[in-house]
Amino acid sequence: MSVVEIINRRDVGTLASFTLQAREELCLSEPVRLAKGRVHEAMGDSADMFAVLTASRLSGPIIWIGLAREIGSLAPTALQDFINPARIILTEGVSRSEVLWAAEQALRATCAQCVVIELSSGPNLRESRRLQIAAEEGGGIGIILIHGRAHTSACETRWQCEASNAGENAWVWSLTKNRKGELGAWRVHWANSETSGGAYEAGVIHLAAATAA
Amino acid sequence: MRRVLSIWLPQLPLDLRYRKDDPRVAECFAIISEIKNAWRLTHLSEGAMTAGLSAGLSLPDARAICPDLMTEPSDPVREAALLRALWRWADSLSPWIALDAPDGLFLDITGCAHLFGGEQAMAAHTRERLTDMQITSRIGIADTKGAAWALARFGQSDIKIAGAGKTVAALAPLPLEALRLPQKLSSDMRRTGLKRVGQLMEIKRAELARRFGLSLTQSLSSCLGHSPDPVSPKAADPIYAARMTLPDPIGLQADLLGVLERLSISVCKRLAGDAKGARRYYLTVRCVDTGDHVLHIGFARPTHEQRAVLQQFAKPLDELKIEFGADWFRLEAAHVEPIQPFQISLDQHKQAEDDTSKIISTLGNRLGFDRVRQFMPMQSHLPEREFIHVEAMDRREPVSWTAAPRKRPVRLFKRPERLVTLEAGRPPKRFQWRQSVYATQEAKGPERLTAEWWHSDFGSVRDYWQVQTEDGPRLWLMTYPGTTEPDWFIAGRFA
Numbered sequence: 001m002s003v004v005e006i007i008n009r010r011d012v013g014t015l016a017s018f019t020l021q022a023r024e025e026l027c028l029s030e031p032v033r034l035a036k037g038r039v040h041e042a043m044g045d046s047a048d049m050f051a052v053l054t055a056s057r058l059s060g061p062i063i064w065i066g067l068a069r070e071i072g073s074l075a076p077t078a079l080q081d082f083i084n085p086a087r088i089i090l091t092e093g094v095s096r097s098e099v100l101w102a103a104e105q106a107l108r109a110t111c112a113q114c115v116v117i118e119l120s121s122g123p124n125l126r127e128s129r130r131l132q133i134a135a136e137e138g139g140g141i142g143i144i145l146i147h148g149r150a151h152t153s154a155c156e157t158r159w160q161c162e163a164s165n166a167g168e169n170a171w172v173w174s175l176t177k178n179r180k181g182e183l184g185a186w187r188v189h190w191a192n193s194e195t196s197g198g199a200y201e202a203g204v205i206h207l208a209a210a211t212a213a
Numbered sequence: 214m215r216r217v218l219s220i221w222l223p224q225l226p227l228d229l230r231y232r233k234d235d236p237r238v239a240e241c242f243a244i245i246s247e248i249k250n251a252w253r254l255t256h257l258s259e260g261a262m263t264a265g266l267s268a269g270l271s272l273p274d275a276r277a278i279c280p281d282l283m284t285e286p287s288d289p290v291r292e293a294a295l296l297r298a299l300w301r302w303a304d305s306l307s308p309w310i311a312l313d314a315p316d317g318l319f320l321d322i323t324g325c326a327h328l329f330g331g332e333q334a335m336a337a338h339t340r341e342r343l344t345d346m347q348i349t350s351r352i353g354i355a356d357t358k359g360a361a362w363a364l365a366r367f368g369q370s371d372i373k374i375a376g377a378g379k380t381v382a383a384l385a386p387l388p389l390e391a392l393r394l395p396q397k398l399s400s401d402m403r404r405t406g407l408k409r410v411g412q413l414m415e416i417k418r419a420e421l422a423r424r425f426g427l428s429l430t431q432s433l434s435s436c437l438g439h440s441p442d443p444v445s446p447k448a449a450d451p452i453y454a455a456r457m458t459l460p461d462p463i464g465l466q467a468d469l470l471g472v473l474e475r476l477s478i479s480v481c482k483r484l485a486g487d488a489k490g491a492r493r494y495y496l497t498v499r500c501v502d503t504g505d506h507v508l509h510i511g512f513a514r515p516t517h518e519q520r521a522v523l524q525q526f527a528k529p530l531d532e533l534k535i536e537f538g539a540d541w542f543r544l545e546a547a548h549v550e551p552i553q554p555f556q557i558s559l560d561q562h563k564q565a566e567d568d569t570s571k572i573i574s575t576l577g578n579r580l581g582f583d584r585v586r587q588f589m590p591m592q593s594h595l596p597e598r599e600f601i602h603v604e605a606m607d608r609r610e611p612v613s614w615t616a617a618p619r620k621r622p623v624r625l626f627k628r629p630e631r632l633v634t635l636e637a638g639r640p641p642k643r644f645q646w647r648q649s650v651y652a653t654q655e656a657k658g659p660e661r662l663t664a665e666w667w668h669s670d671f672g673s674v675r676d677y678w679q680v681q682t683e684d685g686p687r688l689w690l691m692t693y694p695g696t697t698e699p700d701w702f703i704a705g706r707f708a
Contacts, residue, residue: 045706060565060569061569072627073627073705074624075621075622075625076588076600076614077600077621078708080614086587086612088588089572089573089587090586090605091585092580092584093584098579102579102580106576109568109571109572109575111571163685163686163687165654165681165684168707
């Protein structure tokens with residue numbers, strides 16, 4: 001992946017010119033980068049952790065949107081190793097359309113750098129394009145956690161995230177779809193950063209290339 | 214020495230109806246209210262009095278005595294509004310006024326009476342003005358609040374004045390109830406033969422306190438001015454509202470927004486002037502055919518931004534069905550709180566915070582504010598009680614999280630899900646959950662958690678196991694120990 005020119009979103013006049021330009025990217029850990037102002041999909045048993053680790057690299061509130069069952073099962077006690085649970089704003093929709101509406105609103109807000117959307121099945125082209133446009137307006141990162149099947153969508157990347165049996169805080173992430181780059185698979189390991197006194201600092205994500213997930 | 218004037222409005226609910234030209238007040242009429250599960254007469258008209266009824270009578274008894282009796286339940290809200298209006302009016306008498314709900318006012322008239330030509334003249338003037346407003350009143354003036362209160366209610370005449378320093382003499386002939394004691398205490402004292410306030414003066418204070426408790430001596434000494442009991446004027450909370458009446462009904466969306474814009478400018482300007490903001494706004498739309506419709510919006514933080522109000526009302530106004538138009542509108546700001554003004558352009562952190570509360574407001578107004586929540590830590594060792602959700606709108610201070618003493622799953626199922634054991638073990642070697650089969654590779658446990666016995670639904674002791682499945686997720690298995698054939702559950706899923 002080449003070095004990208006970082007541009008300020010506000011300098012961009014129109015959407016058309018924006019999409020042609022190089023984008024702001026978030027570096028999780030070399031070489032894994034996530035484009036900002038884009039929506040990404042995550043699947044698999046450890047998709048939650050993909051979202052949480054991404055959020056740990058970003059500042060500001062994390063808007064976590066889903067149905068009552070999913071929102072109710074999220075436990076902050078475990079999350080506090082990675083992020084400050086007070087950052088999370090839980091938003092509960094009663095239907096898929098409400099969840100998608102809330103996701104659009106949240107992605108549009110410039111303050112929300114990270115929006116996590118839980119869906120039972122992946123967004124279709126129409127839904128994902130709407131989310132994509134909202135994300136471009138807001139400039140944050142949207143992560144869709146797909147619990148069921150994924151569909152053809154306009155999302156930037158799709159990640160298959162599984163727990164690794166190498167121990168705690170170890171996962172295997174494989175990039176199964178990428179609109180602007182190569183695919184790949186990585187073994188991921190999280191090391192807690194040496195902080196004290198309740199200061200939340202992003203831990204280190206170690207990546208090692210894996211042949212296949 | 215302070216001088217206090219107490220106004221008692223004994224017939225306030227009746228006066229309220231009388232002022233509205235209610236014809237029933239002239240006949241056999243009574244106000245009733247529910248006291249201890251029984252409807253009782255509280256205020257009686259002249260006609261009802263002559264029919265032989267008295268206050269405190271239960272409604273069935275009163276009906277038996279006087280079959281023509283007309284009644285109406287009391288309306289505390291309207292009565293309070295009238296009292297409040299009188300409280301504002303009393304500003305013309307003295308600058309130092311306190312409400313004495315539900316049916317009285319206290320005025321500190323120290324240094325005011327000479328403006329009216331003395332205390333007697335002032336009291337007469339006050340009564341006259343109230344009578345002009347068709348309100349019955351009784352007035353007591355004394356050195357203390359308690360004494361003035363007692364004289365207004367238990368004095369022989371409508372105006373009773375105890376001269377400066379003559380409180381003891383004025384109170385002596387009054388019954389014990391004049392001390393504003395709890396019902397039980399005064400009936401207890403009656404049983405011992407104490408009937409008048411004067412009798413108490415002859416007994417040593419210490420003995421009274423020992424027999425009847427400190428509350429008696431306290432109210433006695435505040436009545437006599439031995440302990441301070443000042444008139445504390447309660448500043449009225451201003452009402453931030455605006456209304457508009459139109460000569461002809463309107464129904465087009467653009468017109469409605471135009472009206473709302475004018476109302477919101479007026480309300481928000483006043484809020485901004487007082488450096489205040491409101492968390493809720495109510496818009497009443499009175500349709501010519503279907504009556505009042507109240508729309509409301511909320512904000513995550515108090516605001517007086519007129520544009521935000523307009524924007525949030527756009528959707529509820531759009532959903533409102535108006536067929537024949539509406540001609541009366543009222544916008545009211547509720548939950549008013551002071552806000553700190555800040556400079557927008559220089560304070561980026563503040564700006565981000567502001568954006569966050571904006572998105573909370575937007576989400577909450579559509580989905581409901583109970584659906585936009587945040588985590589709050591709780592003191593408990595049980596995994597499901599370690600945290601709660603609070604409405605994001607309600608949370609004002611940041612909370613701090615202490616590090617978790619033990620490893621907990623990221624997904625915690627509120628109701629543990631039962632699994633099907635395929636190969637028994639502790640924990641099971643192979644099991645089926647959510648239509649998938651898992652094999653245990655490594656298990657850590659048990660972690661035994663006892664129930665919180667101080668809760669009514671404390672449940673029973675539980676054992677938890679951290680299970681690493683072969684090529685699969687890390688799960689949190691749970692069982693209730695002590696059973697021969699234990700049932701296993703999935704309590705959560707680790708990252």
